[in-house]
Amino acid sequence: MARVRIRQHVNPLSQKYRQVLACPDWATVYDDVRRPLHLDIGCARGRFPLKMAQQHPDWNFLGVEIRQPLVLEANETGDRLGLQNLHYLFGNINVEPEKFFSALPPTLQRVSIQFPDPWFKQRHNKRRVAQPELVTAIANALPPGGEVLLQSDVEPVAQDMRERFAENGNFSFTHDTPWLAENPLGVPTEREIACFNLHRPVYRCLLQLQRIP
Ligand SMILES: C[S@@+](CC[C@H](N)C(=O)[O-])C[C@H]1O[C@@H](n2cnc3c(N)ncnc32)[C@H](O)[C@@H]1O
Numbered sequence: 001m002a003r004v005r006i007r008q009h010v011n012p013l014s015q016k017y018r019q020v021l022a023c024p025d026w027a028t029v030y031d032d033v034r035r036p037l038h039l040d041i042g043c044a045r046g047r048f049p050l051k052m053a054q055q056h057p058d059w060n061f062l063g064v065e066i067r068q069p070l071v072l073e074a075n076e077t078g079d080r081l082g083l084q085n086l087h088y089l090f091g092n093i094n095v096e097p098e099k100f101f102s103a104l105p106p107t108l109q110r111v112s113i114q115f116p117d118p119w120f121k122q123r124h125n126k127r128r129v130a131q132p133e134l135v136t137a138i139a140n141a142l143p144p145g146g147e148v149l150l151q152s153d154v155e156p157v158a159q160d161m162r163e164r165f166a167e168n169g170n171f172s173f174t175h176d177t178p179w180l181a182e183n184p185l186g187v188p189t190e191r192e193i194a195c196f197n198l199h200r201p202v203y204r205c206l207l208q209l210q211r212i213p
Contacts, residue, residue, distance in 0.1 A: 010066055012092050012127050017066060021091035023103040031084035035060045036109035041093050042066070042116040042129055046074035048189040053078070053086035055187065060107070063088040093129060097137035108141050112149040115191035117157050130161040132168070139170040142209040147174075149185065151204040153195045158203030171207040180204045 010017065026033045036059050040049045043063030053061045063086075065071050071090040078086040093100070101108070116129040130150070138148060148165060152158035158179075165171050174184075183192065184206050195202050 007067065012066060012094055012129075017092040018095055019091065020096045021064065021089055021093065021100045023089070023100070024087070026105050029087040030060045030105075033060070033105050034107060035085065037062060037105055037107045038110040038112070039064065039104070039108060041111065041113045043074070043088065044190060045070050046077070046088050048112075048114065048187060049086060049088070050074070050078065050081075050083070051187045052185070053083050054081075057085055059109075060085045060105070061087075062104075064093050065090060066092050094131055094134055097134045098140070101137040101141040104141060108146065109143070110147045110149070111138050111142070112151075112185075113161060114149070114151040114189045115153060115195075116161075117152070117154075125160075128157070128160065130164045132164060135164050135168045139168055139209060144209055146209045148207045148209075149204065150207070151183070151189070151192065151202055153191070153200050153202050155201075155203050158205075162205055165207055170210055172210050174206045174208055178205070180206060 038049070038052065038059055038061050040046075040052075040061065040063045043049055043065050044067070046063040046065065049061040049063040052059070063071075063074060065074070065088060068090040071088045074088040078088070113129055117127070142148075148171065150158065150161045150165070152161065183204065188196065192202060
C-alpha cells in the first residue's frame, strides 16, 4: 500500500484551511454526550486524548488537528479500540472559533493547547494558535471553574500564550509560580515525552475561568 506523505507543518493562513470546523451530530460520536468534554487543540496523532479517554471513561475527549491524514488515522485507531468517549476533527481552530465553540456540546470543561506552534519567529505571530479571538471563544464557552492547560518547550511561545490568556481578563492562574513543574493531568503528550527524553525544559501553566464574560 502506498504511504501517504504527511507534511510536518502546514500554513494555517493558507486558503486551503479557511473553513470553519464542521461538527458532527455529537450523539453519533459519543455514547453519552452529557459527560464533561475535554478539547485538545493541535492534537497531531492524538495519542494524548487517546490515553486520557482510556483513563477517564467518565469524560468525553475531542482532538482538533489541521493535518487531515492524522485525523483519519486517529479516528480509525479510536474506533478499532472501541472508545466511545473519543473523537477527532480535522480543521483550523482559528477560523471563526466562536462558531465552532458554539456548536460544541454544552459540557465543555477543559481545553488544552500543548506544544502547538512551530512558528517561533516574531514575523510568524499570526500563524500561532493562541490568537485573541480563540481565547475569547474559549472564555465564552467554558463554565466558571473550567480549565485551560497550556504547554510549550519554547519559552517565548509559552510566554506569548500565557499573556494572551492573562490579557483576556477572565482567567486566573491556579499556581503562584510562573510555570508548573509537573503536568497536572499526569498524561504526557508525544512532544512532552520527546522533551523529557531530550532533557528539554517544558513551560506549562493551568488557568481557570473566573466568571462568565
Ligand atoms: C508540535 S505538534 C504537538 C502535538 C501534540 N499536542 C503534542 O504535544 O505532542 C502541534 C500540532 O498542532 C497542529 N496545529 C497547528 N496549528 C493548528 C491550528 N490552527 N488548528 C489545528 N491544529 C493546529 C499542528 O498541525 C501539529 O500537529
